[in-house]
Amino acid sequence: MKKKLKRFSLKNKTAVVTGGNGFFGKQICESLILNGCNVISLDIKIENKLSKKSYSQYLCDITKEKEVYEINKKIIKKFKKIDILVNNAALDFKPRKNSKSEFFDKFDLKKWNDEILVGLTGSFLCSKYFIKSMIKNKKGIILNIASDLSIIAPDQRIYSHLKSHKPVSYSVIKHGIVGLTKYLAATYANKNIRVNSISPGGIEQKNLNKEFKKKLKNLIPLNRMAKNGEYVETIQFLCSDASSYITGQNIVLDGGRSII
Numbered sequence: 001m002k003k004k005l006k007r008f009s010l011k012n013k014t015a016v017v018t019g020g021n022g023f024f025g026k027q028i029c030e031s032l033i034l035n036g037c038n039v040i041s042l043d044i045k046i047e048n049k050l051s052k053k054s055y056s057q058y059l060c061d062i063t064k065e066k067e068v069y070e071i072n073k074k075i076i077k078k079f080k081k082i083d084i085l086v087n088n089a090a091l092d093f094k095p096r097k098n099s100k101s102e103f104f105d106k107f108d109l110k111k112w113n114d115e116i117l118v119g120l121t122g123s124f125l126c127s128k129y130f131i132k133s134m135i136k137n138k139k140g141i142i143l144n145i146a147s148d149l150s151i152i153a154p155d156q157r158i159y160s161h162l163k164s165h166k167p168v169s170y171s172v173i174k175h176g177i178v179g180l181t182k183y184l185a186a187t188y189a190n191k192n193i194r195v196n197s198i199s200p201g202g203i204e205q206k207n208l209n210k211e212f213k214k215k216l217k218n219l220i221p222l223n224r225m226a227k228n229g230e231y232v233e234t235i236q237f238l239c240s241d242a243s244s245y246i247t248g249q250n251i252v253l254d255g256g257r258s259i260i
């Protein structure tokens with residue numbers, strides 16, 4: 001049994017986490033560090049949120065191919081290899097009042113392009129460069145952060161009192177991330193690179209609109225949003241050898257929302 005638990009260990013592993021400075025990114029970094037991983041966060045902002053020895057952060061705009069290319073070279077020079085990539089960064093929509101510009105027939109092309117650029121193009125570019133070290137070492141793990149909206153459509157009624165909508169870009173990006181997951185998993189299985197995604201439901205946060213939270217909870221069989229840190233073990237599992245026979249899957253963590 002002890003031997004089995006060892007399979008969760010990320011000792012001597014190096015992980016790159018995009019958007020590691022954000023709300024969920026920080027939790028991902030902490031989850032990996034807890035299991036002994038050396039973690040590198042790439043973000044467009046740097047804040048000293050985690051002062052751990054095994055944590056470094058670099059400024060990198062993942063939508064710029066040259067920046068991703070350069071940072072890959074820099075990381076390989078310093079850390080020698082990349083074992084794990086977590087594609088997490090996004091331009092994320094939080095429900096706002098009277099945000100009619102989120103309505104489909106008013107949705108701005110620039111906003112569409114900007115969001116796709118981070119959520120999809122950024123994940124493509126990071127996978128393209130950081131997978132090189134995994135191919136070389138014939139081992140690696142990519143974990144893509146999707147959302148419960150990768151498998152269901154948003155229920156716009158939960159935003160109606162805010163006179164807002166969940167934007168179309170979010171659905172398209174999250175469905176696309178699942179496509180990228182399957183594509184990479186099938187293409188690189190022969191290089192022993194496993195690629196999965198997780199589809200988490202919303203995490204409870206203090207500043208969320210009360211009416212929105214109430215409506216959302218009503219759609220979830222467990223009748224609550226996810227608690228802070230509730231995804232830690234799943235991330236550790238999917239980024240470790242404990243999940244060695246799982247690839248190309250989209251693991252849904254949504255309190256049951258998608259089953260009804």
Ligand SMILES: NC(=O)c1ccc[n+]([C@@H]2O[C@H](COP(=O)([O-])OP(=O)(O)OC[C@H]3O[C@@H](n4cnc5c(N)ncnc54)[C@H](O)[C@@H]3O)[C@@H](O)[C@H]2O)c1
Pocket residue numbers: 018019020021022023024025042043044045060061062063088089090091092118122145146147148199200201202203204
């Ligand atoms: N928070 C939730 O409840 C929740 C639920 C389901 C899925 N998710 C997913 O988790 C991921 C993170 O969400 P979050 O809530 O932490 O959002 P967030 O806005 O707090 O974090 C996103 C991070 O990405 C960074 N980023 C943006 N553009 C970038 C770029 N061009 N290059 C590098 N970094 C960039 C931001 O600076 C930020 O630190 C997203 O993919 C989101 O869809 C979040």
